[in-house]
Amino acid sequence: MTVTETHGGGTPEPENAAPAARRAWWRSLLADRAAAPAMLLLMAIVLAALFAPLIAPHDPNANSRAIMQPPVWSERGTAEYLLGTDSQGRDILSRALYGTRLTLLIGLVAIGIGGVIGSTLGLLSAMYRRIDPWIMRINDMMLSFPAILLGLALVAVAGPGVLPVIVALGIASIPDCARIARSIGIGVMGQEYIEAGRAVGLSDWAIFRRYLLRNSISSIMIFLSLRFGQIILIGAALSFLGLGARPPTSELGMMAAQGRDTLMFAPHIATIPSVVIFVIVLCANITGDALRDVLDPRLQT
Amino acid sequence: MAEPVLSLRGLDIRFNSDGHRSRVVNGIGFDLMAGQTLGLVGESGCGKSVTSLAIMRLLASPPAEIAAGEVIFEKRDLLKLSERDMRELRGGRIGMIFQEPMTSLNPVYTCGAQIIESLQRHSGLTGRPARERAIELLELVRLPSPEKRVDDYPHQLSGGQRQRVMIALALANDPAVLIADEPTTALDVTIQSQILDLLRDLQERTGTAVLMITHDLGVVAETCQAVVIMYAGTVVERGRVESIFGDPQHPYTIGLMAAVPRMDTRRGRLAAIPGSVPPPWAQVPGCRFAARCPLADDRCRSEPPGLREIAPGHEIACWKAPIEGMSEMETHS
Numbered sequence: 001m002t003v004t005e006t007h008g009g010g011t012p013e014p015e016n017a018a019p020a021a022r023r024a025w026w027r028s029l030l031a032d033r034a035a036a037p038a039m040l041l042l043m044a045i046v047l048a049a050l051f052a053p054l055i056a057p058h059d060p061n062a063n064s065r066a067i068m069q070p071p072v073w074s075e076r077g078t079a080e081y082l083l084g085t086d087s088q089g090r091d092i093l094s095r096a097l098y099g100t101r102l103t104l105l106i107g108l109v110a111i112g113i114g115g116v117i118g119s120t121l122g123l124l125s126a127m128y129r130r131i132d133p134w135i136m137r138i139n140d141m142m143l144s145f146p147a148i149l150l151g152l153a154l155v156a157v158a159g160p161g162v163l164p165v166i167v168a169l170g171i172a173s174i175p176d177c178a179r180i181a182r183s184i185g186i187g188v189m190g191q192e193y194i195e196a197g198r199a200v201g202l203s204d205w206a207i208f209r210r211y212l213l214r215n216s217i218s219s220i221m222i223f224l225s226l227r228f229g230q231i232i233l234i235g236a237a238l239s240f241l242g243l244g245a246r247p248p249t250s251e252l253g254m255m256a257a258q259g260r261d262t263l264m265f266a267p268h269i270a271t272i273p274s275v276v277i278f279v280i281v282l283c284a285n286i287t288g289d290a291l292r293d294v295l296d297p298r299l300q301t
Numbered sequence: 302m303a304e305p306v307l308s309l310r311g312l313d314i315r316f317n318s319d320g321h322r323s324r325v326v327n328g329i330g331f332d333l334m335a336g337q338t339l340g341l342v343g344e345s346g347c348g349k350s351v352t353s354l355a356i357m358r359l360l361a362s363p364p365a366e367i368a369a370g371e372v373i374f375e376k377r378d379l380l381k382l383s384e385r386d387m388r389e390l391r392g393g394r395i396g397m398i399f400q401e402p403m404t405s406l407n408p409v410y411t412c413g414a415q416i417i418e419s420l421q422r423h424s425g426l427t428g429r430p431a432r433e434r435a436i437e438l439l440e441l442v443r444l445p446s447p448e449k450r451v452d453d454y455p456h457q458l459s460g461g462q463r464q465r466v467m468i469a470l471a472l473a474n475d476p477a478v479l480i481a482d483e484p485t486t487a488l489d490v491t492i493q494s495q496i497l498d499l500l501r502d503l504q505e506r507t508g509t510a511v512l513m514i515t516h517d518l519g520v521v522a523e524t525c526q527a528v529v530i531m532y533a534g535t536v537v538e539r540g541r542v543e544s545i546f547g548d549p550q551h552p553y554t555i556g557l558m559a560a561v562p563r564m565d566t567r568r569g570r571l572a573a574i575p576g577s578v579p580p581p582w583a584q585v586p587g588c589r590f591a592a593r594c595p596l597a598d599d600r601c602r603s604e605p606p607g608l609r610e611i612a613p614g615h616e617i618a619c620w621k622a623p624i625e626g627m628s629e630m631e632t633h634s
Contacts, residue, residue: 129361192404198359199399200392200419200470210418214409 028294035290042283045276049101057082058091060098061248065089068266086255086269087262096276099250103277106166106244106251107232113170114231115224118177123212125178126185127204136182139175147172147234148241155243162251165244169231180223181216188215218295226288229281236277252277305332305373306510307356307478312370314348314355314534316581317363323581325351327534328370331527333478338504338511340521340542342557343531346578349514350400352531353480356512357397358387375477393423396471396509400483402464406455412439412466413451416473423474438469442499461492465499472503479504480512485520497523518561522546530554533578533589536608540615550617552594588619596621 030036048055058064064085070076071084071092083092121139125132151168158164188194189212197211238244239253247254252273259270314326326348333339343349354360356372358379372379375394379387391397399405407415416435420426426434432451439447442465455463464484471479481500485493501524504511513525521528521542528545530538530553538551549555556574576593579585588606591597600620608616611623 192399192401193407195354195359196397196399196405196467196470197407198391199357199397200415201388201390201422202392202418203388206418210410211407215407 029290032290032293034286038283038286039290041279042287045100045280045283046104048097049104052094052097052101056091056094056097058094060090060094060250062091063089064091068262068269070266071268071272074268083272084266084268086258087266092255092269092272095250095255096252096273099252099255099273100276100280102162102245102249103232103236103239103252103280106162106169106235107228109166110169110231110235111173111224111228113166114173114177114227115220117170118174119181119216119220121174122178122181122183123185123208123216126182126189127208127212132182135178139178142171143175143179145172148237151234151238151243152241155238160243160246162245162249165235165238168238169235172234173227173231176227177220177224181220184216184219185212188212191215222288222292222295225291226285228288229284232277232284233281304335306335306375307333307512308371308373309352309356310371310373312352312355312372313368314351314360315366315368317366321582325365325534325581326355329529329531329534329536330370331529331536331539333510333512334527335477335510336504336508337527338501338513338525340525340528341512341514341531342516342518342521342528344516344578346581347531348534349516349531350482353397353482353512353514356480357391357395358382358384359391389423392419392471392476393474394476395478395480396473396476397480398464398467398471398482398484400486402460402467402487405467406463408455411452411454412458416451416466416470419470419473434473435469438473439466441472441503442466442469444469460488461495464488464492464496468496468499468503472507472509475507476509478512479509480514482514483516484513485517486515493520494523500524518546518557530557533585534581535589536618537590538615538617538619539608540612544612544615548612548615550611550615550622551590551619552596552621553590556593 029039058081066078066081066085067089068087069078069081069085069089071082081091081093083096086092086095121135125135147169150172151165154164154168155161194207194211197207202210235244236251236253236256239251240257242254242257245251245254255273256270256277259266259268259273263270309330311328311330312326313324313328316323316325329348329352331339331341341349341352351360351365355365355367356379360367367380370380374390379390382390406412410418413432413435416438417426417431420431420434424434436447436451439450444450444462444465450458450462455466458466468484484500485496488496497520500511503509511524513520515521525542528539528542529536530545530551532553538545538549538554545554546558549558553574556572559572560574562571574593579589579592585591587600587602587604588594588597591601594601604620606618606620608618610616
C-alpha cells in the first residue's frame with residue numbers, strides 16, 4: 001500500500017490507487033505464467049475428485065476379467081478402460097479419481113488439524129511472551145520427531161486406517177505451523193495498532209481475535225497452502241508403506257504400492273497414481289508460492 | 302481549574318534486561334489540571350513515552366517495572382487498580398493517541414468499526430446509534446464527508462486523516478484526560494499545524510485535559526499552558542509556559558531553546574548541546590546533565606539537585622539557578 005498524498009483532509013482527496021491494486025490480486029495471479037496453469041490444473045483435479053462418483057466410468061472396487069490391461073494409448077489398450085486396469089482387473093481411472101479424493105481429504109483434514117492447533121499455539125506464544133519459551137521448547141521436541149515415525153507409532157497403537165494417518169499428519173504439522181504463526185504473530189504484535197487497541201481498553205481476547213488473528217491469518221494460510229503439498233506426499237508415503245487406507249478402498253499411495261509387484265509387466269499400474277501425486281504436489285507448491293508472492297506484502301522487498 | 306485531574310508522584314520506572322537494571326524514569330512528578338494542556342518535553346530516550354505508557358499501564362512487564370510512585374487519576378491510584386478496572390479507564394476516561402498514525406489503526410477493520418468497537422466497549426452504544434455517534438465524531442475531527450469515510454479502511458486514508466480518526470477514537474467516550482504521544486511527529490509540517498489546531502479547538506470545546514508529549518518546543522508554544530522539561534528520566538524544570546519560555550532557568554532548557562532554528566538569524570550553524578544523554582544504566586551520582594553543562598562544578602557532579610521553586614509556579618532542579626538566561630551560559634561556554 002502506498003499513500004501518495006498527505007493533505008490532512010482540508011480538501012477531499014481523489015480515490016487513491018491502493019484499493020484497486022488490492023482488488024486485482026487474482027488478476028496478477030493469473031498473469032503469472034507458472035501459477036495460472038498450475039492453479040487451473042489443481043482446480044480441475046479437485047473438481048474431478050469431488051465429482052468422482054459422477055465421472056468415474058466404473059465401480060472403483062469392481063473386479064473384471066480384463067486384468068492388467070494397459071492404457072488406451074498403448075497397443076493393446078481399449079477405450080473401455082482409459083487408463084487400463086490393475087492386477088485385479090479394476091479400472092485405474094476410477095480408482096485414481098476416488099484415490100485422489102481420499103488423498104486430498106487426508107491432506108486437507110490433516111492440515112486443518114495442524115493449522116488450527118499449530119497457529120493457535122504460535123499466536124499465543126507471540127502474544128504471551130511468558131509462555132513462549134515453554135511452548136517453543138515442546139515444539140522443538142515435536143519438531144525432532146519425523147512424521148513417518150509418528151505415523152508408524154500411531155498405527156502400531158491404533159491399527160492401520162485413514163484416521164491414524166490423518167491424526168499423525170496433523171500432529172506432525174503442528175510444530176511447523178506453530179513456528180511460522182509465532183514469527184508472523186510477533187511481527188503483528190510489534191505493530192503500533194496492538195498498543196492502540198489496548199489503549200482503547202480491549203480485553204486480551206479481543207486483541208487476540210480481532211487484532212492478532214485477523215492480521216496474521218492471510219500469511220498463515222499462505223504457509224498452509226505451501227505445506228499442503230508436503231502433507232499429501234507424506235500421507236501417500238504412509239499409505240505406500242501400508243499404514244493408511246485398508247485394501248478395497250483406493251488411495252493414491254496405496255495404488256502405487258499395489259503396482260510395485262507388477263512394475264516389470266504393467267508399469268502403468270504404479271506409474272499413473274505416482275504421476276497424479278506428483279502433479280498434485282507440484283501444482284500445490286507452485287500455487288502456494290504464487291499466492292505468497294501476490295498476497296503477502298511482508299515478503300516483498 | 303485548580304483541581305488536578307491527573308497527578309504523578311515520584312514515579313520510578315526501571316527496565317530489567319540481560320542483567321542490566323536501567324533506571325529509565327527517576328521520581329518524576331507533575332499535575333495535569335482540568336481543562337489544561339501540559340507539555341511533557343524532552344529529547345528521544347528521556348522517558349517521555351515510557352511515562353505515558355506507565356500512566357495507561359501499558360508497559361510490558363517484564364522488562365519494565367514501576368518501582369515506586371503514584372499515578373492519581375480521579376482520586377484513585379492507577380498503579381493499584383486491577384487490570385479489569387484499568388481496561389474500563391483506557392479508551393473510556395483516558396484516551397490516547399499515538400505517534401504513528403500510519404500503523405496505529407487496525408488495517409483489517411474500517412475506521413467506523415474501530416470507533417464503534419470502542420463505543421460499544423465503554424458507552425454501551427450499538428447498532429444505528431453507535432454508527433451515528435461514530436460519524437458525529439469523525440465530523441468533530443473535521444474529516445471530510447464523514448458518512449462515507451466511516452466505511453473506509455485505514456489504507457484508504459492519508460496520514461493526517463488517519464491521525465484525525467485516531468483522535469476521534471480517543472475522544473469517543475468523552476475522556477477526562479487525553480494523552481497525545483507525539484501526535485504530530487510523523488506528519489508533515491502543514492498537516493502538523495492542522496492537527497494541532499484541531500487538538501486545541503477540541504480541547505476548548507470538550508474541556509478535556511491534554512498531556513502533550515513532544516520534543517518539539519514549537520508544539521508546546523502553540524498548544525500548552527504548562528510545561529514539564531525532562532532530561533534522562535528526571536524532571537529538570539516545570540512551570541507555566543510563559544515563565545519557561547520567557548525565562549528558562551535550567552541550563553538544559555536554555556540549551557533547548559537556543560537549539561530551535563530561527564527565521565531571523567540565518568547565519569552560522571544550528572546551535573546544539575554538546576555531548577549526549579547518559580545511557581539509562583549509567584550510575585550518575587550528581588545532576589544527570591552535569592557532563593554536558595557549561596556551568597557544572599563539583600557539587601553538580603556529586604549531589605543530585607532536587608526540584609525547588611524559584612518563582613511562583615516555576616520549579617527547577619539545578620544548583621546554579623537562578624541563572625541570568627542565555628548571556629551567562631554563553632560567557633561560560
